[in-house]
Amino acid sequence: MAATHFSLPLLLLLRFVLVVESGIGVNWGSLSTHRLPPPIVVDLLRENKIEKVKLFDSDPDALRALMGSGIQVMIGIPNEMLGVLSASAAAADLFVSQNVSRYLIKGGADIRYIAVGNEPFLTSYQGQFQSLVLPAMANVQQSLVKANLASYVKLVVPCNADAYESSLPSQGTFRPELTQIMTQLLSFLNSNGAPFVVNIYPFLSLYGNTEFPQDYAFFDGSSHPVTDGQNIYYNAFDGNYDTLVAALNKIGYGQMPIVIGEVGWPTDGATSANLSAARAFNQGLISHVLSNKGTPLRPGVPPADIYLFSLFDEGQKSVLPGNFERHWGIFSFDGQAKYPLNLGLGSGGLRNAREVRYLPPRWCVANPSKNLDGVSNHMKLACSVADCTTLSYGGSCNEIGEKGNISYAFNSYYQLQKQDPRSCDFDGLGMVTFLDPSVGDCRFLVGVNDIKSSSSCLSRGIFGVTCVEIDVVSSKLTVLGYIDQNTVVKAVRKTGRIASDWSYHRHTARNGNFICSGCESGRRVTVSGATQEHSEETKAPIMKKSFLKRKSYFSHRFLMAVCLKGK
Known part of the structure; x- marks a missing residue:
């Protein structure tokens, strides 16, 4: 069945709905050290009635999981791609084809925005991307026009709040x-019906300025309000927002809709980054926005949308701005709510992720029978790879003592390495324990058992990445591929040699044939496959029908095959 694209009238109708709606969304980043499978993340979003999500790229796994969910999506073009997109209309056509058109089908992913770059005008970039943004937008816009999607998918540029400046909101101007x-x-933006997207972080104002009034960062009223003529500002968010409104006014776009692309509060890694402060800020923000009070310069007109930063902690983020950078999530890495939060979306408090698969409950700690005098280099190694930012001053694990610090570093590395026994050696200074070493609020994590983290991608085709996945813990070889009657997906052993050829032979009858030519004698094979129309059967040896699960990816077959050692 051919992909069905939305008709233009329907696109225009849906676009109108988008304009009049406002709501709370989240940023879903991809820099977690222990990534939850995207289907679990999408289930988490739906359980919490979150209907808007912002990605920083166009990750095919995330977009496939979002298909049919009804969640509105903003995908991102990384700054590093701006050069090629600004220089090549063909590259823009390819980007739209591969990352937008293929998902905007009936039952697909509801992509509403494309973020062209991420804070490309940031002062620290020293103008590196400044000349690339508009040419890239022009090329991508033309590609959307060619694909008949320009009335539905809008281009935006998320800007950092350092793009404008002023000591008082009413005097706001863009940097010269x-x-x-x-x-x-x-x-x-105005000619294409798109909003201005800005990222606002009152936390950074507090973190970077010891004289910044702490209560001004929150929404409970401030003993240090800012008086600007007849307007009085009791919180930093409104002051920052209206500085942008004034800057827009000065160049003739005072009525431009504004979307908050990122806003939030971290929970660790700094003295002012903790659970209670994060809850107070985010709950205050949500209540403030949903009250529809607006701001002094835009009374009764709240932001069109806000996207909380962020959904999860991201242990691979750079800590150059501060150790707090890895702790913005309203959920921990494994999808567990960090604190009570009512998003105002009808779900009440936050609901945890379901069906999360963890590694076995074991931890790597410092061996108490060993002399730890020479441990510093091992700690440096562990923390250069894994996340140890909670050990820093103001962090939740800052006061667990020297041996506790060593154990925390060892365990963070051990879990990141999927509990590989060799990763807890440290020249004999580490040992595995089955007793949870967590102390008070300092949690020693157990990693998520996500076999995708050890995947080896073979090729990128029209349906994205075909991967071979190896579960090191259970020694399973898994092949995931998007296949039709003309595609052969090849699996690779851990050694890198070809192990199996998988091919699908299409039949007009209800049952299809999956043929495995590479599994050795003595192994059993399980295969699962399904389409939108029907489940597939298999003639591979020792099939277990319990492995058959209904899945829906376009109208093409989805194959998951596992060769297991043993009987």
Whole structure:
């Protein structure tokens, strides 16, 4: 069955709905050290009635999981791609084809926005991307027009709040070197019915300025309000927001809709980053926005949407801004709510992720029978790879003592390595324990058993990445591939040699044939496959029908085959 694209009238109708709606969304980043499988993440979003999600790329696994969910999606173009997209219309066509058109089908992913770059005008980039943004947008826009998607998918540019400046909100202006490009950008956004997207972080104002009034960062009223003529600002969010409104006014776009692309509060890694502060800020923000009070310069007009930053902690983020960078999640890495939070979406408090598969309950700790005098290099190694930021000053594990610090570092590395026994050696200074070494609020984690983290991608085709996945813990070889009658998916052993050829032979009858030519004698084979129309049977040896699960990916077959050692 051919992919069915939305008709233009339907696109326009849905676009109108988008304009009049406002709501709470989340940022779903991809830099977690222990990533939950995307279907579990999408289930988590739906359980919490979150209907808007912002990605920082166009990860095919995430987009496939979002298909049919009804969740509105903003995908991202990384800054590093701006060069090629600004220089090549063909590259833009390919991007739209591979990352937008193929998902905007009946039952597909509801992509509403494409973020062209992420904070490309940040002062620390020193103008590196400044000249690339508008040409890249022009090329991608033309590609959307060719694909008949320009009325539905809108291009935006998430900007950092350092793009504008002022000591008082009413005097807000864009940075002098950005005035011309912002005027051009706003003209582009306005002509295409797109909002201005900005990231606002009151936490960073507090973190970077010891004289910043702490209560001004929150929403309970401040003993240090900012008086600006007849307007009084009791929180930093409103002050920052109206500084942008004033800057927009000055160049003729005072009515431009504003979307908050990122806003949040971290829970660890700094003295002001903790659970109670994060809960107070995020709950105050949500209540403030949903009250529809607006701000002094836009009374009764709240942001069109806000995207909380972020859904999960991300242990691979750079800590150059501070150790708190890895702890913005409202959920921990494994999808467990960190604190009570009512998103105002009808779900009440946050609901935890379901069906999360963990590694076995065991931890790597410092061996108490060993002399630990020479442990510093091992700790440096562990923390250069794994996340040890909770051990820093102000962190939740800052006061667990020297041996506790060593054990925490060892365990973080051990879990990141999927509990490989060799990763707990440290020249004999580490040992595996089955007793949870967590102390108070300092949690020693157990990793998520996600076999995808050890995957080896073979090829990228029209249906994305075909991967061979190896579960090191259970010595299973798994092949995941998107196949039709003309595709052969090849699996690779841990050694890298070809192990199996999988091919699908299409039949007009209800049952199909999956043929495994590479599994050795003495192994049993399980195969699962399904389409939108029917489940598949198999003629591979010793089939267990319990492995057959209904899945729906376009109208093509989805094959999952596992060769297991043993009987």
